Amino acid sequence: MEKRELVHLPIHRHPLIPRDMSILHCEMCLIRQKNSDGYRCDSQTCLFVIHRECAESPLELHHPYHPPHPLALRPLDHDLGEASQLCSFCAEKLIGGWVYHCPDCKFIVHLLCARKPPAVDLVQPKSHGHKLFLLPKPRIFTCDACGLTLDTPSLPCACLQCGVILHGSCVGLPRVIRISRHHHRLRYASSPPPSHEAWCCGVCRKAVDGQYGAYFCVNSCRYVVHAKCATRKDVWDGEDLEGMPEEPEDVEEPFEVINDKVIRHFIHEHHLQLNEVDSARLDGSEHCQICALSIRIHPGNIYRCTQCDCGFVLHETCANLPRTTWHMLHPHRLKLQTCGTEVDMCDICLRHFSGFKYDCGREDCYFKIDVRCAAVSEPLLHITHPHPLFSLSNLFRGKACSGCKETDSFSTKMECIECDFCLCFDCITLPPKVRWYEQDRHPLALGGGGGGEEEGGENWWWCEICEEKMDPGEGLYYTCDACCVTVHAHCLLGADPLMKTGHYSDPYVDPDSVPPRPTEFETLANISCSRPFCRVCRRRCPFPTVFRAKGHHFCTYHCLNFCVWF
Template identity: 30%
Template sequence: MEIKLASHEHSIGYHCLDDETDDKWCEKCTEKICGAAYACVKCELWLHELCAKAIQYLPREITHPLHSHHHLMLDWSGPAAPFTCDLCLKISSGTNYTCCRCPFELDLVCAFASSDDHVARKKRQRSNSERKQTMQHYCHIHPLVLYEYSNEGEHDYNCRWCDKPLTGIFYGCKSCGFFLHEFCSDKIPKTLNHPFHPSHPLRLDFVDATCNACTQWISMSKDFSTAAYGCQICNFNLDFGCAKLLPTLKHESHNHCLTYVGPTFRDLILKYHFQCSSCRELCLDTFYRCVQCDLNLHLKCVPVPPLAKHRYHRHPLLLNQPIREDEIGEYYCDICEKERDPTHEVYNCQKCTYIAHIECVLNQQETSTKQDSSSSPPISMDAKASELKEMEQTKTILVVQVRPVFHKHPLKFCEVTENLGERVCGACRLELSGPGYICQGCLYILHENCAKLPDEIQHPLHPQHHLNLYATSTSPDQNICDKC
């Protein structure tokens, strides 16, 4: 039995191969053939039966109306890596049509779309003729080309500024995978005041330096062709992606707000740069990070409890994997009513569709002051007692202080320090009394109040500058107070 391929000059005959004795490989899918196959013995061409029938009627060469100046050739197996169709911008793999003279590729759907589809597309292109077909954006080293997204289904790329799926008209650099919505292209600030570096504004520029947030060399990262934000005075830099990170979680074990680190850091190699400052294990999943102190904490070490209760929702909230509950691509937190990232872990209610940021659930004190109690019903004594009990239970959980300015190891809470002998506090050098924090490895000890000293203060006798907490002196005799 023979069949004729439209893309091959000879007929190909049917064969049945034994997996153990025959060693033939399919020219289309590049996998070993076992069982039914078709082959051209003259050309040593072998195909699985299904692969042969899939390409049976595909012509070797076509002329496409949107690339009419060159012929497009059929490539059975397609490129080694997934490619991007130049017509629909959909990521595809396998059989495609490619131009031998220029880097133009089409998937099979676009290659054989009806003429009506091409006419409609040309009309849309003419209506967009007033727009710039290419633009040199100040944040990317390569020119950005105008595209129109034509797929209504699954999206393959997100806008690099707002992180939302591409729709409608947008600009992009296909070789770098860098795309911007048309309406986002003029929203990217050239100067940024960022909470990671509040002392100076960060300016957008092409730099060859290390990103202070992800610790990766910017020129070696995925943003190597994109400008980064930097402070030349302090040599502080954030790559384009990390500049969008913000500290959100207030926690009593640390003076700075902590930043949720999620999909941005999912590079398997990059993850090994981060070690939890509490348990000393590698941060291989999502974690919280303080960029200023280079402090990292697993969610379990913060701790982020698996089950939480919020005063404005009657059901318990469960810590859950990222949730995409909205088909139109809009995701909001039900506590702060602000947009949330659908790739971040959240608290959600399993009895209803209540979903909230982790920080909005844990920062209950701040939330309660914002959502004033004037509109809330009065709280009964039983409810108040229950709330106080919950607060006490929460305090017993938060027993770890991580303060690199004092000591490099985690410090654990100790209710009584008098029984530790004649020891002094590592900060104030006074004799220990009452509760405190102790390093079990080095026996370094701090009073409870000293462990919570702020990293920075402003003093009326020196108002022109902030005063930073400094704890590296070797002897109390070496400290000289500028006031007394």
């Protein structure tokens, strides 16, 4: 047996073994680099892996950009909140990994920034027309390129000719970009053009100071974005388009028009005819093949297959969805694709869905979104709130949705800039009007969430489905004032409204998992006279759809996935 070469380094308590690092992220620099070598820990219980170059970093460094004190190499201390601090060189968040830190002051830098510090002079910076010089003493200052004043000292880049001072990360700001929030290209300018009205950022909706740089629409529309907002990863695709010609986008129609009421849609081989909703078929068993919502609850027109035995049906609004689109929460173009027989999860609302989705067109990007979330744009005028809603930030830690009252840290929300109202995408994509029974004379309208004039407290209502009390000031509901009908939104639509009936396979289930879980299941309309019992909840399934696997029924997709199978 070949004897392994063990390496002992002062940065780790266990011996290390040489290995290839091409597919691994280094624990010190957090970078994955092709054709690189390094070390892994010899211990079976330790996952420590590092590049060879990082492992050979000196424990103490006398850096020319911080001459007063030596810098010590150590891992970032998350308990002290250092992950949110900024690198004194590049002015970006430290996040994790190892850093060089001065124990006598607040000077702290990325490992890579200390190894490859910024150049002392920059001859042709993108964000400025003159030569810039790096000032070796960290300080707190306001950047003339982005207008931000950082909380921690950083190394500034200064222009000796005009006095401009910039963050290191703002020196290379792109000149011309395209962002997800606007349909025209934007160009960087060191100051806004003269205007009698105040400028407002198209991303964060805050004021834009005319003394600092920002991005402006290359066309005549009054659109401006802060430099930092425009270059966010969820807004900009990272490409500088300066010097690149703007080519028109190819628009491919979703269907061919046969006559006034007949089309041939690209997702179906037969002709589809436009019909009003047939009340004789409103039993809940039919679902739109694109959005997966039940045909029964939709008050609009539908397209139905002209072949009697086909059963293919689409909402009229879904049939008109574009084959390709842009979304405000993703910087790349999206393409309409089918989920087939697999269940997918939306990256925006985090709900499982079937039917169709919008996929990112890039091979290295796996972003996907259900069609209802993809149809949301800003400003959003929601039926439950008098003010428009905007997607201002991708971080909503601990902020509760005004509709469902959930405080999920990972859910995306849109908020009002005039008050404290916000909605998650689960609530945003609820149908504004629905039909409950075919005998209903009026559709039920969405309400609640504290966005209207309803009051809670002693004004209790009753849900017509679950027959429990409702506080109109808490949660969303559907109601008809003329008929005095009120139901919980989740009682009417169910826990999995985006799951249509059919047979499915779950791509996320490991067939060798212990305990074993079913890889195939069926979704059924819950329309029988006697509703089935859920194997997990041990109660009758209350929602419009039920799940069946291995002869057992489940009221929700959550129960199906978390059932212990023996």
